[in-house]
Amino acid sequence: MAEAVLALEGLHKRFGALTATDDVSLTLRPGEIHALIGPNGAGKSTLIAQIAGSLRPDAGRILLGGEEITGLSVAARARRGLGRSFQVSSLAEPLPAIRNVMIGVQAQAGHSFRFWKPAERDPRLIEPALAALARMGLAHRAWTPVAELSHGERRALEVACALAMKPRALLLDEPMAGLGPEGSARLTELLESLRLEVPILLIEHDMQAVFRLAERISVLVAGRVIAHGDGDTIRRDPQVRDAYLGE
Amino acid sequence: MTDQTPSGTLPGDLPARPPRRLGRRGTVQLVMLALLLVLPVAADLLGHPYYVTLASRLTLIAMAAVGLNLALGYGGMVSFGHAAYFGLGGYVAGIGAYHAFDATAFMGMFPGSDNLLVLWPIAMLACGLLALLIGAVSLRTSGVYFIMITLAFAQMVYYFANSWPTYGGQDGLPIYIRNQLPGLDTQDPLTFFLICFAGLVLAMALTSRLMGSRFGAALTMARLNDTRLATAGITPYPVRLVSFVISAMITGLAGALYADLNGFVSPSMLSWHMSGELMVIVILGGVGRLYGPLAGAVLYISMETLLGGLTEYWQLFLGLTLLGVVLFARHGVMGWLAGREPHG
Ligand SMILES: Nc1ncnc2c1ncn2[C@@H]1O[C@H](COP(=O)(O)OP(=O)(O)O)[C@@H](O)[C@H]1O
Numbered sequence A: 001m002a003e004a005v006l007a008l009e010g011l012h013k014r015f016g017a018l019t020a021t022d023d024v025s026l027t028l029r030p031g032e033i034h035a036l037i038g039p040n041g042a043g044k045s046t047l048i049a050q051i052a053g054s055l056r057p058d059a060g061r062i063l064l065g066g067e068e069i070t071g072l073s074v075a076a077r078a079r080r081g082l083g084r085s086f087q088v089s090s091l092a093e094p095l096p097a098i099r100n101v102m103i104g105v106q107a108q109a110g111h112s113f114r115f116w117k118p119a120e121r122d123p124r125l126i127e128p129a130l131a132a133l134a135r136m137g138l139a140h141r142a143w144t145p146v147a148e149l150s151h152g153e154r155r156a157l158e159v160a161c162a163l164a165m166k167p168r169a170l171l172l173d174e175p176m177a178g179l180g181p182e183g184s185a186r187l188t189e190l191l192e193s194l195r196l197e198v199p200i201l202l203i204e205h206d207m208q209a210v211f212r213l214a215e216r217i218s219v220l221v222a223g224r225v226i227a228h229g230d231g232d233t234i235r236r237d238p239q240v241r242d243a244y245l246g247e
Numbered sequence B: 001m002t003d004q005t006p007s008g009t010l011p012g013d014l015p016a017r018p019p020r021r022l023g024r025r026g027t028v029q030l031v032m033l034a035l036l037l038v039l040p041v042a043a044d045l046l047g048h049p050y051y052v053t054l055a056s057r058l059t060l061i062a063m064a065a066v067g068l069n070l071a072l073g074y075g076g077m078v079s080f081g082h083a084a085y086f087g088l089g090g091y092v093a094g095i096g097a098y099h100a101f102d103a104t105a106f107m108g109m110f111p112g113s114d115n116l117l118v119l120w121p122i123a124m125l126a127c128g129l130l131a132l133l134i135g136a137v138s139l140r141t142s143g144v145y146f147i148m149i150t151l152a153f154a155q156m157v158y159y160f161a162n163s164w165p166t167y168g169g170q171d172g173l174p175i176y177i178r179n180q181l182p183g184l185d186t187q188d189p190l191t192f193f194l195i196c197f198a199g200l201v202l203a204m205a206l207t208s209r210l211m212g213s214r215f216g217a218a219l220t221m222a223r224l225n226d227t228r229l230a231t232a233g234i235t236p237y238p239v240r241l242v243s244f245v246i247s248a249m250i251t252g253l254a255g256a257l258y259a260d261l262n263g264f265v266s267p268s269m270l271s272w273h274m275s276g277e278l279m280v281i282v283i284l285g286g287v288g289r290l291y292g293p294l295a296g297a298v299l300y301i302s303m304e305t306l307l308g309g310l311t312e313y314w315q316l317f318l319g320l321t322l323l324g325v326v327l328f329a330r331h332g333v334m335g336w337l338a339g340r341e342p343h344g
C-alpha cells in the first residue's frame, strides 16, 4: 500500500467544555477520495481547519508526505501542497475570477516580492490559472468579477483556486452545499476527474455524491470517528444508520 | 474541456481580456495632471509666485497622501500616524540644513548637508526604518487597534520632537537657505514646483507599477481577503509590512520637500492633525485610486484657500464635504469624476 499523502495522528481539540475533535486519526492515500461525513456540529470543519492550519490542535500530529506540519502556518502548509476550499466561499469578490486563481499560481512560483513587472498579463500566471479554471469548467468566466458569479460557479472557483496551487492533497469542505441536484451531479463529475491528479479529503452531505466518489468513508460524530470503511461497510454499519443515516 | 477554452490562449493574445482604452477615466486623469503642470507655469509667467508656491504645497500634500494611499487605500491599513513620516522627512531636511549652516555635526558624528541628493535618501531611509519598527508592532493588530497603535507611535515621535531643544523643540527649526540640488536654483519658485511635481508623478508612477506587479496582486488580496491569500500560500504579514514601509518612505520624501518649501519644520508636521488631514485627503479623493490623493488635495487646498479666507470655520464645510463623500460617493471625487475603477 502506498504511503499516505496526509496523515492525522490522535488529534484533539476542545472549545471550553465542548470536545470538537476527539482522538481523530485518519489517512489520505494517493489516488483516493476519502469522504468525511457526519451530522452538523460533528466537528468536520473544525478538523479541516486544524489540517489547514487556521486552528491549532490541542494534541496530536499532522503529516503531509511524511513530514510533520503541525506547527506550520496556513501559508506554509499551502506552499507545501495543501489546497483547501471553505464551507462558506472565501474569495475576493470585486476581482475577476482569474485573479483569485492567479494568486495561487504566484504563491506556488514563490515570487510575491517582485515589485516591477506587470503581473496581470503575465502568461506564466495566466496560463496555469486558465488551465485550472478550464478544469472546473470556468474558463469562459475567467474575467468575470466573483461578485457576478452564481453560487455554483463560486463553489467550482474555490476548487480551481486550490488546483492552481498544484496541491499534493485537497481538503474540500462541503463543495456541493446549496448546489441543487444538477449542480451536484456536475461537480461530482468534475471531482471524479481529479481523483488521479490529487487525492481529496471530502466533507459532503450529499450521500449520492459520497457513495459514488469515495473509496473510503469516515463517519464523525461528536468529534469522534465512529466508523470507517468503504461505501458498503458504512451503509451496513448499524451505529452509522443510527447516528447519521437515520434509517 | 477544449470547448470551454476560448480560442487563442497563446501568450500575447490572451483570451477574453477586455482591451484597454484611455476612456473617461484616463482623460480626467490626464487633464488633472496637465492642469497641475500648466497653471503654475502660467502663474509664474504672469508674475504671481504666490500661486506657484500654493501649487507646490498642494503637490506635496498630494504626494504625502499618495504615500498614505498605498497603505490605507491599496493595503487596507488605516494608519492614523503618517504624520510621523511626513514630519521625520521634514526634520531630516531641517537638521541637515541646520548643521550645514553651522558647520557642526549631527550627534557629534555626522556632518550636515544641504545637498538634496544626500538629504532625500537619508529622509527615505529614516522613514523606512521608523515604519519598519512601527509597522512590525502595529501590523500584529487590525481594525481599531491598528488605528490607535499607529496614532500612539506618531504621538511619541511628536512629543520627542517637542522636547528635543537642540532642534528647536516646540518652536521648530528654520531652514534659512533652501537645500540645494546641483545645477538647479531651488530658490526659484517655479523650479522648486517642478521638482515637487516630478516627485508626485514619480510617486504615482511607482504606486501604479507596484500595484500592477505580483507584489501588488498579493497586497490587493491581503486587503480584500487575507484568508484567501494565506490559503493560496502567501503570508499576509510581510506583504503588508513591506508596503507599509514603502508608503512611509513616499510620505517622508514629501515631508522633506515640504520643509524646504516652507523654510521651516516644526512638531506641527508630526501632529495628529497632520495625520488626520492626510487621511481626509485620501478619503475625499477616493480610497485606493491612483489619482485620489491628487483630487483630494485639490479639494482640500481649494476649500482651505477659498473658504479659509472667508471664515475661520472653513473646516466645518470640509467636515460636511467629507460626510457627503462617505455617505453618498464612496469612491470619492475620483469616483464621481472618472467613474468606478474596473476592479480591485
Ligand atoms: N471557534 C469556535 N469556538 C467555539 N466553538 C466552536 C468553534 N468552532 C466550532 N465550534 C463548535 O464546534 C462544533 C463543531 O463545529 P464544526 O466543526 O463547524 O462542525 P461541522 O463542520 O461538522 O458541522 C460545533 O458545536 C461548533 O459550535
Ligand SMILES: [Mg+2]
Pocket: A044, A045, A046, A087
Ligand atoms: Mg462544517
